[in-house]
Amino acid sequence: MSRRKAIQAKEDVSANLIAMIDIMFLLLLFFMLGADMTQRELAELVLPNADQVEQEKKEKAAEDEFRSTVNVCHVPDSSSMRCVINAKGGVCREANHWMYEIRSEEFSMETIKDKINELAASAMEAEINATAGKRMSKRKLSIRADKFAPYGYVQQAITYAGMAGIYMIEVAAAKPPVEKKP
Amino acid sequence: MAGSSSDEDNPVAINVTAMVDVIFCLCLFYMCSFKFKQLEGRFQSWLPLDKGSNSGAAADAVIQEIRVAMYWNEATLATVRKFLVRTVENDTELQQLIHDQHADNLKLGHDDVPVIIDAEAKVPWHEVINVINMAKRENIAKIEFALGMPPGTK
Numbered sequence: 001m002s003r004r005k006a007i008q009a010k011e012d013v014s015a016n017l018i019a020m021i022d023i024m025f026l027l028l029l030f031f032m033l034g035a036d037m038t039q040r041e042l043a044e045l046v047l048p049n050a051d052q053v054e055q056e057k058k059e060k061a062a063e064d065e066f067r068s069t070v071n072v073c074h075v076p077d078s079s080s081m082r083c084v085i086n087a088k089g090g091v092c093r094e095a096n097h098w099m100y101e102i103r104s105e106e107f108s109m110e111t112i113k114d115k116i117n118e119l120a121a122s123a124m125e126a127e128i129n130a131t132a133g134k135r136m137s138k139r140k141l142s143i144r145a146d147k148f149a150p151y152g153y154v155q156q157a158i159t160y161a162g163m164a165g166i167y168m169i170e171v172a173a174a175k176p177p178v179e180k181k182p
Numbered sequence: 183m184a185g186s187s188s189d190e191d192n193p194v195a196i197n198v199t200a201m202v203d204v205i206f207c208l209c210l211f212y213m214c215s216f217k218f219k220q221l222e223g224r225f226q227s228w229l230p231l232d233k234g235s236n237s238g239a240a241a242d243a244v245i246q247e248i249r250v251a252m253y254w255n256e257a258t259l260a261t262v263r264k265f266l267v268r269t270v271e272n273d274t275e276l277q278q279l280i281h282d283q284h285a286d287n288l289k290l291g292h293d294d295v296p297v298i299i300d301a302e303a304k305v306p307w308h309e310v311i312n313v314i315n316m317a318k319r320e321n322i323a324k325i326e327f328a329l330g331m332p333p334g335t336k
Contacts, residue, residue, distance in 0.1 A: 017198065024205045031212030046220075048308030052318035053223035072307070091259055093304050131231040142224060145307040151252075152303025154310070158327055162229050170224040173311050 043071035043101050048147040050173035066123045066138045070112075071101040072145035072153045091148045098153055109153065113160045116141070120164035137165040144172040225314050227325050248283045248297045248322070250276070250313050254304035261309045277316050284320050296324030 074086050075097050086092040100107040100115075107115055120137040129136045141161050145154050158169055251264040263270045270276045280297065287295045297317040301310055314325055 017202065021198065021202060021205070024202070024209060028205060028209050028212065031209065031216055034216055035212055047222055048311040050223075050225070050311050050315040050318075052315050053225060055221060055223040091306055093254075093256075129231060136231070144222075147306065147308035147311075149307045150303055151301045151305040151307055151310050154307060155301075155303065155327060155329070158229070159329060167229040167231055169227045169229060171227060171311070171314070172222050172224050173315070175221040175223055 042069060042144065043073050043104075045071060045073045045144065045146040046148075047144060047172055047174040049176040051176055053173040053175055055175060064140060067140040067142055068102065068119050069142045069144060070116075070157055072098065072143065072149040072157070073101055074146060074149075075099050086148075093150065098149060100153070100157065109156055112157060116157065116160045116166070117164045120161070120166045124165070132167075135165065136167055139166050140168040140170065141166050142170040142172060225311075225318065225325070227314075227327070230326070246283055246286065248280060248287075248295060248317075249328075250280075250297065250299055252299070252301035252305045252309055252313075254302050256304075261305050263309075263313075273312065273316070276313070277319065280316055280322070281320050284322055294324060295322075296326045297322050298326045298328050300328040 074083065074092060075081065077083065077087070081097075083092050083094065083097050085094075086097065092098075096108075100109075100112045102115060102119075105115075119139050119141070123138040124135050125138050126135075128134060141157075143154055143157055154171070161167075161169060246266075249266060253262045253264070255262055263276060265276060265279045268279070270279065284295070287293070297313070299310055299313055317325055
């Protein structure tokens with residue numbers, strides 16, 4: 001009688017990657033849709049907190065074609081300039097360490113005046129305003145300043161805006177996270 | 183045999199290893215560059231159309247203006263706040279002072295008295311926002327920014 005050969009079952013131990021690829025595609029899609037590579041009007045800075053601030057709906061903000069955002073932020077560190085105070089989260093009061101930024105374009109306190117005049121002039125109202133006695137600008141100026149930015153920079157921007165005929169000023173603040181009650 | 187795939191079912195084998203590697207790299211890139219935005223809103227502070235920078239019209243003697251002056255102390259790197267002539271120690275006290283003054287103005291029938299923020303140039307912006315926030319808590323719609331330096335500035 002011949003010996004029977006032992007039947008050896010071949011086990012396929014290779015991992016099935018199909019489910020993992022599905023998850024990876026979903027993750028990729030999520031992060032791609034969430035990424036924004038366009039030129040930012042809203043600079044990366046830490047806004048001061050204010051619980052009374054009202055959030056504007058995105059649709060309404062998008063419709064506002066005459067809104068310009070002025071960011072007041074600390075000059076970024078470079079090879080020639082590094083602010084230790086700002087790096088440690090302190091209050092930097094060096095005059096040349098703060099700047100204005102509009103659509104990624106940087107301005108100093110001297111050059112911002114011309115830019116604000118240019119923004120105001122590009123959106124003037126057709127009629128003379130009865131209360132002001134002169135033509136005002138339709139431009140809405142939204143000022144976003146870092147929480148440690150000197151008030152003088154914001155004050156100067158508001159002053160230049162008033163001189164240029166911009167009377168619709170907004171100041172931005174961050175809505176603090178809601179504290180969970182125990 | 184059930185569950186097994188024969189060569190007839192998958193005539194062309196696709197090696198997906200390279201694709202998974204690329205997807206991993208892309209995921210890593212987007213995960214590293216992803217940032218959650220902070221929720222932000224805006225306070226409207228429209229400039230008055232009937233006032234100029236030189237018009238310092240005196241307030242009615244009966245109506246007491248709500249003026250908050252802020253000074254920057256270089257030595258302590260802190261902001262000193264004054265409500266009219268009174269030095270304010272903390273936020274609660276300032277909130278109460280604003281509330282009381284606003285209530286007095288309402289009793290006189292004046293609901294449009296603004297909060298005037300008179301701050302030195304070096305005062306941090308978050309201190310100013312804090313005062314605006316306090317004014318909004320009291321439902322004071324008008325906020326004014328004084329030009330020039332606050333009284334008593336050296």
